[in-house]
Amino acid sequence: GAVVSQHPSRVICKSGTSVKIECRSLDFQATTMFWYRQFPKKSLMLMATSNEGSKATYEQGVEKDKFLINHASLTLSTLTVTSAHPEDSSFYICSARDRGRALEQYFGPGTRLTVT
Amino acid sequence: GENVEQHPSTLSVQEGDSAVIKCTYSDSASNYFPWYKQELGKGPQLIIDIRSNVGEKKDQRIAVTLNKTAKHFSLHITETQPEDSAVYFCAASLNFGNEKLTFGTGTRLTIIP
Numbered sequence: 001g002a003v004v005s006q007h008p009s010r011v012i013c014k015s016g017t018s019v020k021i022e023c024r025s026l027d028f029q030a031t032t033m034f035w036y037r038q039f040p041k042k043s044l045m046l047m048a049t050s051n052e053g054s055k056a057t058y059e060q061g062v063e064k065d066k067f068l069i070n071h072a073s074l075t076l077s078t079l080t081v082t083s084a085h086p087e088d089s090s091f092y093i094c095s096a097r098d099r100g101r102a103l104e105q106y107f108g109p110g111t112r113l114t115v116t
Numbered sequence: 117g118e119n120v121e122q123h124p125s126t127l128s129v130q131e132g133d134s135a136v137i138k139c140t141y142s143d144s145a146s147n148y149f150p151w152y153k154q155e156l157g158k159g160p161q162l163i164i165d166i167r168s169n170v171g172e173k174k175d176q177r178i179a180v181t182l183n184k185t186a187k188h189f190s191l192h193i194t195e196t197q198p199e200d201s202a203v204y205f206c207a208a209s210l211n212f213g214n215e216k217l218t219f220g221t222g223t224r225l226t227i228i229p
Contacts, residue, residue, distance in 0.1 A: 004159075006159075034216065034217075041222075042221075042222075043205060043219045043220065043221050043222050044160070044205070044219050046216055046217070049216060093159050093160070095159075095160075103148045103150075103165070103167075103209070104150070104162060104165065105150070105162070105217060106162060107152070107159035107160045107161065107162075108159050109158055109159045110157070110158065110159045112157075
């Protein structure tokens with residue numbers, strides 16, 4: 001149980017284009033999903049928290065117009081990197097909190113974004 | 117806000133020996149402390165967690181201890197195996213609905229066969 005999937009696992013895009021990453025909870029309902037960014041050999045940096053049906057809460061320093069987050073249902077959240085630039089290249093990971101288990105966060109496998 | 121420090125950053129142990137990773141936190145209100153294992157190119161996997169009303173929790177070869185007075189908690193892995201090699205992260209959060217996790221900086225554990 002408690003499986004979270006992400007799609008795609010890897011994506012390469014050109015500067016100026018937009019990329020959408022999907023995060024799905026496969027066997028549970030997630031009232032809250034989190035989006036993280038991780039640089040090589042570094043810890044996870046929380047970008048934003050999203051709740052189903054409401055606007056995401058962004059961490060300080062994260063541009064909400066650049067990183068669009070939509071949490072349309074209890075099993076799906078999307079992160080869209082708009083007008084991507086090479087400095088947006090990173091490993092993006094989502095996590096989901098099970099509606100029935102208030103504290104545990106379960107992570108997806110991550111998406112490697114490379115912007116050329 | 118919460119600040120979590122983790123030590124050591126790298127750790128090598130002989131297969132079969134024990135490994136201990138330590139974390140300290142700053143916010144005395146934090147009361148949920150999970151540990152995650154991350155393998156190369158993958159997302160973190162929850163391996164064990166502890167709540168502040170418990171001092172120790174064990175799951176087979178893995179145990180976590182919590183000292184609320186000193187604000188530190190530790191991960192203990194006994195009888196280590198090569199598949200235990202990974203990066204381990206500790207984290208802390210408050211026990212409310214949407215509270216976010218604050219992560220430590222990670223420990224790269226290498227098990228030497």
